[in-house]
Amino acid sequence: xxxxxxxxxxxxxxxxxxxxxxxxxxxxxxxxxxxxxxxxxxxxxxxxxxxxxxxxxxxxxxxxxxxxxxxxxxxxxxxxxxxxxxxxxxxxxxxxxxxxxxxxxxxxxxxxxxxxxxxxxxxxxxxxxxxxxxxxxxxxxxxxxxxxxxxxxxxxxxxxxxxxxxxxxxxxxxxxxxxxxxxxxxxxxxxxxxxxxxxxxxxxxxxxxxxxxxxxxxxxxxxxxxxxxxxxxxxxxxxxxxxxxxxxxxxxxxxxxxxxxxxxxxxxxxxxxxxxxxxxxxxxxxxxxxxxxxxxxxxxxxxxxxxxxxxxxxxxxxxxx
Numbered sequence: 001x002x003x004x005x006x007x008x009x010x011x012x013x014x015x016x017x018x019x020x021x022x023x024x025x026x027x028x029x030x031x032x033x034x035x036x037x038x039x040x041x042x043x044x045x046x047x048x049x050x051x052x053x054x055x056x057x058x059x060x061x062x063x064x065x066x067x068x069x070x071x072x073x074x075x076x077x078x079x080x081x082x083x084x085x086x087x088x089x090x091x092x093x094x095x096x097x098x099x100x101x102x103x104x105x106x107x108x109x110x111x112x113x114x115x116x117x118x119x120x121x122x123x124x125x126x127x128x129x130x131x132x133x134x135x136x137x138x139x140x141x142x143x144x145x146x147x148x149x150x151x152x153x154x155x156x157x158x159x160x161x162x163x164x165x166x167x168x169x170x171x172x173x174x175x176x177x178x179x180x181x182x183x184x185x186x187x188x189x190x191x192x193x194x195x196x197x198x199x200x201x202x203x204x205x206x207x208x209x210x211x212x213x214x215x216x217x218x219x220x221x222x223x224x225x226x227x228x229x230x231x232x233x234x235x236x237x238x239x240x241x242x243x244x245x246x247x248x249x250x251x252x253x254x255x256x257x258x259x260x261x262x263x264x265x266x267x268x269x270x271x272x273x274x275x276x277x278x279x280x281x282x283x284x285x286x287x288x289x290x291x292x293x294x295x296x297x298x299x300x301x302x303x304x305x306x307x308x309x310x311x312x313x314x315x316x317x318x319x320x321x
Contacts, residue, residue, distance in 0.1 A: 003120045004171030004321045006130075007162035009060025010288040011053045012275070013045040019152070026148035033152045038251025042155030042276030044140045050081045053158035054091050054136045057284070061132070061160040067095060070162075072131035073102040074119055076111025076280040078189070078309075079138045080104060091134065100132075108187070109247050109308025110177070111135055111280030112159070116304070116316050117175050123165050134160045135280035142189050144207040153249075154208065155276035159284025170319045173236070173301070176229040177314035180222065186214035187309040219253045222313035224260045227305055230315040238263055241317070242300040243290055247307055248272035248282040257305070279308065296320050 018041040019030040033039055045053065054075065062070075075087040082090070088102030107114040112135040119131045136158035145151045163171075182188075190204030223246065231238060238261045246254050251272055258265045269290040278285060283304050290296060300320040307313040 001124060002166050002169050002171035003123050004164050004166050004169050005161050005318060006164045006321065007061040007063055007065060008160065008284065008288040008291045009057045010157065010159040010285040011056035011060070012043045012157045013048045013053070015044050015046050016041055017044050022152055025145055026151060028148045028152060037153060038272050039152065039276045040273045043157055045138050045156040050077065050079060050087060050136050050138050050158070051090050051094060053156070054087060054134050054160070055094050057136070057158040057160040058091065058095060058132060058134060061162045065130070065162060067097055068099055069130045070097045070100045070132055071128040072119060072122060073097060073100045074115040074131070074133050075102070075104045076107065076115045076133065076135045077104060077137055078106055078108055078111070078279060079141055087136065107308065107312045108310055109249060109277070109279045109282065110306040110310070110312035110314050111308070112283045113304060113306040113314035113316055114177055114312065116172070117177050117314060119163060120172050120175065123163065127165070129165055131163045132160060133163065133284070134158060135282070135284045137279040137281045139208070139279055142206055142208050149212060150208055150210055153277045155278050157275060157278045157281045157285055159281045159288055161284055161287065169321050171321070172316060172318045174230045174233040175314070175316045176226050176233060177312070178222070178226060180218065180311040180313070182309070182311045184211065184214055186211040186218065187311070216250070216253065218311055219249065219307045220256045222307045222311070223253065223257045223305055226313045226315040227257065227261060227303065230303065230317045234317055236301065236317065240301060241267070241303050243267055243269060243296070243302045245269045245283055245287050245290060245302060245304045247305065248275060248286055249277045249307070
């Protein structure tokens with residue numbers, strides 16, 4: 001019995017912000033950003049909510065699939081529209097997924113991978129016929145637009161995958177997730193809670209803060225570890241993987257992963273140039289681009305790999321249907 005990916009979709013906001021626009025906000029320029037990140041532009045939500053983006057991505061992924069057949073919905077995000085209800089509950093209500101159990105998870109940029117890991121286990125354990133995993137972010141809301149070290153990196157968007165329990169098809173071959181203690185607080189974002197009348201709460205700015213050098217070192221090591229782990233669990237060689245879909249954080253990290261695995265960059269799905277880092281949404285957005293490119297054939301082996309705050313990392317190897 002396997003869990004297969006039968007549909008993918010993505011959604012982006014209307015506003016596209018290129019590097020030249022950011023040069024009007026902070027001391028930077030187009031080539032400086034490209035040389036250090038590979039990013040040329042990103043999308044920023046000004047009219048769209050996270051719910052709007054989630055629903056649009058889900059509708060594309062669902063196509064003509066019966067919504068009543070969806071028994072589970074997991075939304076990965078660090079930027080929900082509300083604390084209560086969850087994004088999962090909001091998406092369930094808006095889409096009319098009457099039979100779905102819905103909830104959120106937060107594993108930062110690894111969120112979509114953790115979502116797949118959750119959903120595969122639950123589908124097999126409880127016999128859930130179909131499920132959805134959505135990664136959605138509006139990172140523009142927690143970006144410090146005066147900090148050139150971080151504001152050049154992040155964007156908004158959503159991606160979705162629909163999964164199906166199958167008696168005949170393999171689907172997900174192996175998966176691996178791992179948490180690492182962030183002992184130096186290399187990647188954090190505070191919560192701007194209201195003060196209570198009984199005590200003064202410490203000031204905790206709700207901005208993404210990152211030590212780029214430390215995060216880069218972690219990412220390069222973690223991405224190699226989780227990729228090796230899923231290959232070892234499956235008994236499959238790196239050469240036998242047709243396509244790799246990494247988290248779109250930094251082009252240098254993607255290049256490092258390709259070199260470590262001794263694989264040509266052409267096997268890696270890359271869209272960071274036009275989207276930037278969209279955290280939990282980056283992998284399903286890139287996966288959607290790959291699945292709709294016309295290149296993927298049934299039986300192709302595809303590896304998804306992510307890493308992010310927490311610190312977290314994980315990979316999923318699956319067979320296309």
